[in-house]
Amino acid sequence: xxxxxxxxxxxxxxxxxxxxxxxxxxxxxxxxxxxxxxxxxxxxxxxxxxxxxxxxxxxxxxxxxxxxxxxxxxxxxxxxxxxxxxxxxxxxxxxxxxxxxxxxxxxxxxxxxxxxxxxxxxxxxxxxxxxxxxxxxxxxxxxxxxxxxxxxxxxxxxxxxxxxxxxxxxxxxxxxxxxxxxxxxxxxxxxxxxxxxxxxxxxxxxxxxxxxxxxxxxxxxxxxxxxxxxxxxxxxxxxxxxxxxxxxxxxxxxxxxxxxxxxxxxxxxxxxxxxxxxxxxxxxxxxxxxxxxxxxxxxxxxxxxxxxxxxxxxxxxxxxxxxxxxxxxxxxxxxxxxxxxxxxxxxxxxxxxxxxxxxxxxxxxxxxxxxxxxxxxxxxxxxxxxxxxxxxxxxxxxxxxxxxxxxxxxxxxxxxxxxxxxxxxxxxxxxxxxxxxxxxxxxxxxxxxxxxxxxxxxxxxxxxxxxxxxxxxxxxxxxxxxxxxxxxxxxxxxxxxxxxxxxxxxxxxxxxxxxxxxxxxxxxxxxxxxxxxxxxxxxxxxxxxxxxxxxxxxxxxxxxxxxxxxxxxxxxxxxxxxxxxxxxxxxxxxxxxxxxxxxxxxxxxxxxxxxxxxxxxxxxxxxxxxxxxxxxxxxxxxxxxxxxxxxxxxxxxxxxxxxxx
Amino acid sequence: xxxxxxxxxxxxxxxxxxxxxxxxxxxxxxxxxxxxxxxxxxxxxxxxxxxxxxxxxxxxxxxxxxxxxxxxxxxxxxxxxxxxxxxxxxxxxxxxxxxxxxxxxxxxxxxxxxxxxxxxxxxxxxxxxxxxxxxxxxxxxxxxxxxxxxxxxxxxxxxxxxxxxxxxxxxxxxxxxx
Numbered sequence: 001x002x003x004x005x006x007x008x009x010x011x012x013x014x015x016x017x018x019x020x021x022x023x024x025x026x027x028x029x030x031x032x033x034x035x036x037x038x039x040x041x042x043x044x045x046x047x048x049x050x051x052x053x054x055x056x057x058x059x060x061x062x063x064x065x066x067x068x069x070x071x072x073x074x075x076x077x078x079x080x081x082x083x084x085x086x087x088x089x090x091x092x093x094x095x096x097x098x099x100x101x102x103x104x105x106x107x108x109x110x111x112x113x114x115x116x117x118x119x120x121x122x123x124x125x126x127x128x129x130x131x132x133x134x135x136x137x138x139x140x141x142x143x144x145x146x147x148x149x150x151x152x153x154x155x156x157x158x159x160x161x162x163x164x165x166x167x168x169x170x171x172x173x174x175x176x177x178x179x180x181x182x183x184x185x186x187x188x189x190x191x192x193x194x195x196x197x198x199x200x201x202x203x204x205x206x207x208x209x210x211x212x213x214x215x216x217x218x219x220x221x222x223x224x225x226x227x228x229x230x231x232x233x234x235x236x237x238x239x240x241x242x243x244x245x246x247x248x249x250x251x252x253x254x255x256x257x258x259x260x261x262x263x264x265x266x267x268x269x270x271x272x273x274x275x276x277x278x279x280x281x282x283x284x285x286x287x288x289x290x291x292x293x294x295x296x297x298x299x300x301x302x303x304x305x306x307x308x309x310x311x312x313x314x315x316x317x318x319x320x321x322x323x324x325x326x327x328x329x330x331x332x333x334x335x336x337x338x339x340x341x342x343x344x345x346x347x348x349x350x351x352x353x354x355x356x357x358x359x360x361x362x363x364x365x366x367x368x369x370x371x372x373x374x375x376x377x378x379x380x381x382x383x384x385x386x387x388x389x390x391x392x393x394x395x396x397x398x399x400x401x402x403x404x405x406x407x408x409x410x411x412x413x414x415x416x417x418x419x420x421x422x423x424x425x426x427x428x429x430x431x432x433x434x435x436x437x438x439x440x441x442x443x444x445x446x447x448x449x450x451x452x453x454x455x456x457x458x459x460x461x462x463x464x465x466x467x468x469x470x471x472x473x474x475x476x477x478x479x480x481x482x483x484x485x486x487x488x489x490x491x492x493x494x495x496x497x498x499x500x501x502x503x504x505x506x507x508x509x510x511x512x513x514x515x516x517x518x519x520x521x522x523x524x525x526x527x528x529x530x531x532x533x534x535x536x537x538x539x540x541x542x543x544x545x546x547x548x549x550x551x552x553x554x555x556x557x558x559x560x561x562x563x564x565x566x567x568x569x570x571x572x573x574x575x576x577x578x579x580x581x582x583x584x585x586x587x588x589x590x591x592x593x594x595x596x597x598x599x600x601x602x603x604x605x606x607x608x609x610x611x612x613x614x615x616x617x618x619x620x621x622x623x624x625x626x627x628x629x630x631x632x633x634x635x636x637x638x639x640x641x642x643x644x645x646x647x648x649x650x651x652x653x654x655x656x657x658x659x660x661x
Numbered sequence: 662x663x664x665x666x667x668x669x670x671x672x673x674x675x676x677x678x679x680x681x682x683x684x685x686x687x688x689x690x691x692x693x694x695x696x697x698x699x700x701x702x703x704x705x706x707x708x709x710x711x712x713x714x715x716x717x718x719x720x721x722x723x724x725x726x727x728x729x730x731x732x733x734x735x736x737x738x739x740x741x742x743x744x745x746x747x748x749x750x751x752x753x754x755x756x757x758x759x760x761x762x763x764x765x766x767x768x769x770x771x772x773x774x775x776x777x778x779x780x781x782x783x784x785x786x787x788x789x790x791x792x793x794x795x796x797x798x799x800x801x802x803x804x805x806x807x808x809x810x811x812x813x814x815x816x817x818x819x820x821x822x823x824x825x826x827x828x829x830x831x832x833x834x835x836x837x838x839x
Contacts (some may be wrong), residue, residue: 203802322672323672329669330666370675414822575787602700602701602703602704605713
């Protein structure tokens with residue numbers, strides 16, 4: 001019964017999405033206010049009914065209703081209740097429902113927080129979001145219905161994939177999806193601007209905070225995924241250049257370009273056509289990611305069960321949405337006026353180069369990811385490119401970007417003398433290079449050219465980011481107190497500083513882990529000492545233990561450093577009872593400067609085991625860095641001028657106003 | 662005008678490729694194990710539960726490790742090819758009997774022929790996980806130092822053998838003679 005209610009709510013949500021995409025659009029065209037206002041009501045209704053639908057599915061999981069096929073396939077009575085809830089999005093059908101729920105949540109948020117926007121603008125934005133909603137709800141209903149019944153009902157469920165039974169995986173997909181579909185808002189704003197033909201830069205100011213928040217979600221989502229891979233896969237790695245990781249990374253790169261180009265368009269009303277294109281591109285890549293994960297065109301650890309019907313549907317949808325919007329773009333973009341002029345050395349140029357580098361990086365990843373597919377389609381022998389390709393092309397592109405990151409924020413709009421930049425930044429250049437040389441030598445007594453360059457880049461990023469904000473406090477005029485000078489700094493600027501510091505911290509982590517990691521994959525007898533990176537590891541014993549829905553062999557590993565005990569780690573090898581899937585649960589001691597990571601392999605005989613030990617310096621900095629980036633983005637999105645937007649816009653309506661830099 | 666059409670044109674080409682890709686099988690997967698040694702394992706052999714086989718038992722100038730199971734329909738398809746390789750070309754093939762039932766696996770070999778030097782019996786699929794097995798069938802090429810040189814996801818055919826395995830094998834065996 002509950003499953004039928006859920007399904008019915010899904011159908012009602014579809015009807016509301018249809019209303020949301022047609023009526024406001026006609027209203028905006030005819031300038032009919034009551035028709036336009038249908039958008040808001042329908043968006044709220046769509047969200048409400050999708051929420052009902054989602055709650056119904058969750059209810060089926062929690063009550064172990066194995067007469068629902070999806071529940072029977074992905075849950076089990078012995079599964080702890082929190083994993084029964086997260087199992088709702090543990091496979092294709094349910095995660096799609098979560099996806100449409102997230103989409104409607106964004107639509108709902110737009111309808112609430114954009115009351116002060118011109119009615120025709122908001123009507124068009126909601127209509128575009130309604131169309132995307134139709135596409136995905138239909139996809140759910142036609143090819144991937146999570147409420148399908150199973151007759152006769154199963155006695156017991158087949159359990160959730162053990163890889164997904166991890167706290168990191170409980171929140172990773174919702175975050176990622178919020179990020180993916182969040183770009184639909186910026187996309188809808190861009191399309192609404194193209195549709196209305198009002199191509200001034202007003203829509204940019206409304207779109208900017210939405211793009212930032214979506215970017216924050218995506219950043220957190222990707223970071224959680226990487227953190228999960230490190231903790232769960234037992235390989236001690238944090239990024240694998242897996243097609244699905246790439247699928248989430250591409251919209252991230254373009255989203256990063258977008259939030260930077262939005263600044264230029266907002267402040268200088270230039271790059272308009274480019275910003276529109278990036279808005280379309282960011283969401284298109286989200287859709288492409290969905291296609292890659294769910295169609296089975298590429299093989300990946302993440303792939304959902306592939307089904308050609310689903311692939312054809314999403315590809316068709318992709319063609320309509322992306323093809324349609326790019327055609328609309330080609331048709332309208334000719335009408336863009338040229339914005340403020342700028343010279344070769346200026347903030348505009350630097351942000352332009354930033355955008356070009358990020359987009360080129362995205363394209364190289366796209367090519368690398370789809371390379372096997374291209375070759376196959378052309379009938380050539382298959383080849384695939386692995387991490388060496390990505391490192392070889394990605395790092396050289398990112399290096400100038402980091403250099404630019406230090407210069408861009410202090411450069412002036414329109415024109416800035418090179419001399420002025422150099423005199424301000426030479427100290428940091430020297431300091432950065434010095435730290436790049438000294439730090440690795442001081443900590444590890446060893447270095448390589450790439451390590452030095454990497455650390456110098458990280459130091460440069462952090463120091464220049466601090467300088468951008470601190471100079472405003474240091475160079476205040478005598479009458480203002482430090483506190484007052486600080487309070488005058490716009491939040492957007494603080495956000496930028498924190499995000500850029502985050503990038504520096506991230507690079508530090510990446511460079512140190514890749515340069516100074518150490519590992520051993522060996523077989524050991526109980527009590528045998530293994531030395532690694534100055535630590536001594538002893539596998540004392542392996543005992544059997546019984547978990548809630550699994551049995552495990554748990555090793556206890558004593559770690560000492562120069563005979564001083566450091567920690568005892570308990571890596572596990574689990575067998576989940578229902579699916580009989582073996583799982584590796586590494587034992588990890590996390591530290592600020594290094595992680596010790598052990599995982600069990602296979603038993604060789606009664607007192608000898610396969611054993612993997614990893615020493616991972618600075619690895620936590622990778623995630624601390626991404627967290628800082630996300631915090632920075634959030635702070636930027638909460639800037640005062642967006643909060644006051646409602647008041648300002650009520651008066652000025654769509655007339656663009658300039659904000660102090 | 663034309664330059665604004667560039668994005669949509671690129672996208673159309675991409676869509677074409679994706680559409681073709683839908684009907685292709687992404688059989689060749691980049692494996693993180695290529696260039697790495699065979700994972701450490703110790704398991705009983707399929708035919709004799711008392712006999713233990715470990716990673717050190719995979720020997721020879723080169724060897725194939727073939728992941729198979731009786732529940733896997735595609736394995737039946739490739740089986741005849743494996744038997745042919747083993748008998749006519751004297752290819753050393755080690756089987757990894759993956760998540761299978763011992764009795765039915767032995768029965769299968771009696772019925773369709775046994776191309777394997779020996780079979781590792783991986784009932785729980787633990788060894789398969791260490792090999793990074795996505796599903797059966799999969800075939801690994803291992804050199805004389807126990808390093809994995811190549812991996813095939815999907816069915817082994819004479820065509821795949823000619824194009825992917827033969828050149829690799831020549832390459833790794835010629836290195837040895839030098």
